[in-house]
Amino acid sequence: MKFAVTVTLKKDVLDPQGKVVQDTLANLGMKSLKNIRQGKFFEIEIEERNQLKAEELINEMCKKLLVNLIIEDYKINKL
Amino acid sequence: MKFAVTVTLKKDVLDPQGKVVQDTLANLGMKSLKNIRQGKFFEIEIEERNQLKAEELINEMCKKLLVNLIIEDYKINKL
Numbered sequence: 280m281k282f283a284v285t286v287t288l289k290k291d292v293l294d295p296q297g298k299v300v301q302d303t304l305a306n307l308g309m310k311s312l313k314n315i316r317q318g319k320f321f322e323i324e325i326e327e328r329n330q331l332k333a334e335e336l337i338n339e340m341c342k343k344l345l346v347n348l349i350i351e352d353y354k355i356n357k358l
Numbered sequence: 359m360k361f362a363v364t365v366t367l368k369k370d371v372l373d374p375q376g377k378v379v380q381d382t383l384a385n386l387g388m389k390s391l392k393n394i395r396q397g398k399f400f401e402i403e404i405e406e407r408n409q410l411k412a413e414e415l416i417n418e419m420c421k422k423l424l425v426n427l428i429i430e431d432y433k434i435n436k437l
Contacts (some may be wrong), residue, residue, distance in 0.1 A: 283364075285362075285364070285399050286399070287399065287401065297400075300400075300423065300424070303423060304419055304422075304423060307422055307423065309404075309415065309418075309419060311404045311405045311406050311415060312402070312403075312404050312405075312415075312419070313403040313404055313405050314401075314402070314403040315400055315401065315402045315403070316400070316401045317398065317399065317400055318398075318399035318400070318401065319396065319397075319398065319399060320364050320365070320366065320396065320397035320398060320399040321376075321379075321394055321395070321396055321397070322366065322393075322394065322395045322397065323391070323393070323394045324391075324392040324393040324394070325388075325390045325391050325392055326390045326391075326392050327390050336388065336390060336391075339388075340383055340388060340391070343383075343386055344379065344382060344383060344386065345379070
């Protein structure tokens with residue numbers, strides 16, 4: 280079973296990397312750009328046929344390693 | 359208008375960062391983990407009401423800065 284996990288910074292957390300990308304795009308002439316924030320993306324494949332169990336495993340991975348819950352949010356989607 | 363852009367390494371490109379994450383998760387006892395690949399995620403907000411034009415702009419941003427088309431693929435989703 281394959282899942283996609285997107286990890287984003289929480290709304291009030293500064294995103295310096297995204298800011299640099301935003302400024303660079305503005306310098307490239309993208310005037311209608313309003314805001315850009317960067318996050319992480321994981322494509323995870325696990326051997327587990329039960330979807331509920333699989334999602335629980337992915338959740339555990341996120342909490343143990345992939346996501347810093349103090350400053351980040353995450354979303355899990357089945358692929 | 360808000361868009362999500364996910365950038366992933368092409369299938370045959372090595373992903374050393376993903377490999378480290380995979381090994382670490384395996385060491386944490388995640389035995390059913392089969393494969394994990396890491397990518398980038400962007401949340402982009404632009405001032406453009408025409409969806410076609412907006413998507414074209416996002417496409418241009420990807421090609422000019424966000425994505426290395428030689429080794430990466432990308433997907434655009436409207437939020």
